[in-house]
Amino acid sequence: MPGHVITIAQQKGGSGKTTLAANLGVEWARGGQRVALLDTDPQGSLGRWFLARRDRLAAPGVEFSTASAWGVSYECEKLRRGVDLVIVDTPPKADADLRPALREADLVLVPVASSHVDLWATESVLDLCRREGRRALIVLTRAGAGSRLAGEVAAVAAGMGVAVASARLANRVLYAATLGEGRAVAEAGRSPAAAEVAALAAEVLATL
Secondary structure, eight states: OOOEEEEEOOSSTTSSHHHHHHHHHHHHHHTTOOEEEEEOOTTOHHHHHHHHHHHHOSOOSSEEEEOOGGGHHHHHHHHTTTOSEEEEEOOSOOSGGGHHHHHTOSEEEEEEOSSHHHHHHHHHHHHHHHHHTOOEEEEEOSBOTTOHHHHHHHHHHHHTTOEEOSOOOBOOHHHHHHHHTTOOGGGGOSOHHHHHHHHHHHHHHHHO
16 A cells, blocks of 8 residues: 655745654654655755764664655655655745645645744645645644743634644754754653654644
8 A cells, every 4th residue: 555645835934844854754763654755845954864864873764865846746656655654845835836745645734833924824835735635734833832822823723724733843952953963852862842743743643
């Protein structure tokens, strides 16, 4: 049975797309899933993370590939034959170039960095998801503990008719620190960040 494709998309940069891709990929791989990461962002942040990981570890634990926007379909078709989950990291844009990655998706994760500016930027991405008939799940990232703003963003997102993940990622230094080392937070020992990622990973699988 072909693997599932999860596309991570957001028009605004700095929303946490690469952080989500790397951490979810490692979390699922540690749980026994076969995972492939596909970087379609010309900035190549996920690719740099993977190279750092390969230099650090004898076995990265996940497969990695790159593709242009219009090569996504071919790469996804190839990758999903051999893995359980393909995670597609996309550029910070919402235009025709994003459509191929959305078309391949069984689920689209839309990170929102817990500000109204970020939420406003999701409207075009969600519109493209609707046009392509794809399910979307908003994930709150960089959320402050007990933040009223995070609650307001969640309420507005729900009002847009889009599901919002119960699990959310807080604004923690550990995410950036481990990403720069080619690691995931789960590999840095027990921590609130690791618990957040584990909860989100379980929720996304349940949604699939």
